[in-house]
Amino acid sequence: MSSIVVQAFMTLDGVVQGPGGSDEDREEGFEHGGWQFEYEGDDTVQQWESRTEALLLGRKTYEIFANSWGVWDEDAEGFEGELTRLYNRIPKYVASRTLSELGWKNSHLLGPDVPGAVQKLREEPGGEIRVWGSTQLIRTLAEHGLVDEYRLIVHPLVLGTGKKLFSDGFPVSRLALVESRAIPSGLVINTYRPAASG
Numbered sequence: 001m002s003s004i005v006v007q008a009f010m011t012l013d014g015v016v017q018g019p020g021g022s023d024e025d026r027e028e029g030f031e032h033g034g035w036q037f038e039y040e041g042d043d044t045v046q047q048w049e050s051r052t053e054a055l056l057l058g059r060k061t062y063e064i065f066a067n068s069w070g071v072w073d074e075d076a077e078g079f080e081g082e083l084t085r086l087y088n089r090i091p092k093y094v095a096s097r098t099l100s101e102l103g104w105k106n107s108h109l110l111g112p113d114v115p116g117a118v119q120k121l122r123e124e125p126g127g128e129i130r131v132w133g134s135t136q137l138i139r140t141l142a143e144h145g146l147v148d149e150y151r152l153i154v155h156p157l158v159l160g161t162g163k164k165l166f167s168d169g170f171p172v173s174r175l176a177l178v179e180s181r182a183i184p185s186g187l188v189i190n191t192y193r194p195a196a197s198g
Contacts, residue, residue: 002053002122002124002127003149004122004131004146004147005150006138006150007048008133008165011035011159012156014166014167015162015163016133016163017030018162021033024064027163032162035157035159038155039156039186040184041153041183041187044153044189049083053126053128054090054091054121055091055129055130055132056093056095056118056121057133058134058136059095059098062102062104065087065104066103070103074088089106090106091106091107093110093118094107095137114140115141115143115146118141118146119146122146139170142170142171142173148194149191149192149193150175150193151190152165153188154188175192176192176193176195177190177191
C-alpha cells in the first residue's frame with residue numbers, strides 16, 4: 001500500500017502560498033512570494049524527498065512544477081539537480097477540471113472521480129505519494145480520509161494574507177503529533193498522522 005503524504009512550508013498564521021519565489025503564485029494579489037528563503041533550513045526536505053515515489057498535484061501546483069522542475073537542468077549541481085531528476089522520472093498524478101493534456105513527462109490526469117482515483121493509487125504497492133501546494137486537492141483528500149501524514153515546516157512569520165492549508169470549511173481532522181523538532185533558525189518541523197478514533 002502507498003501513503004499520501006502532504007508536505008508544506010507554512011507560516012504561523014497557516015499561509016502556504018508562494019513560499020518558493022516572488023512570482024510563484026500571485027493569485028488574489030499575493031505580494032509575499034519567496035518568504036521561506038528568509039530562513040535557513042536543514043536537510044529535512046532532502047530526507048523526505050528521497051522517499052518520494054510519485055507526486056499528486058492540483059492543476060495550479062502542477063503548472064508551477066512543470067514550468068520549473070520540468071524544464072530545469074537535470075545536471076545542475078546539488079539538491080536542485082537531484083530533485084529535478086527525481087521529479088522528471090517519477091509519475092505525476094494531476095487533479096484538474098480544465099486540463100486535457102499534460103506536457104511534463106510521466107504525468108497523468110486523475111479524471112473526474114479524484115477521490116476514487118487516489119484511493120486506487122493508495123491501494124497499489126509503493127511508497128510515499130507526495131503532495132505539495134494544492135490546497136483545494138488536499139481539502140478534497142481530507143474530506144475522504146485519504147491523507148496519511150502531514151509534514152509541516154512552520155516558519156516564525158505572520159503574513160496576514162494568503163492561501164491557507166487549513167482554510168475555513170476544512171473538514172474536522174483529529175491528528176496525532178508523531179514528531180516535532182525545532183532548528184536554530186526558528187523553524188519547527190512537525191509531523192502529524194490521523195488520530196485513532198475512540
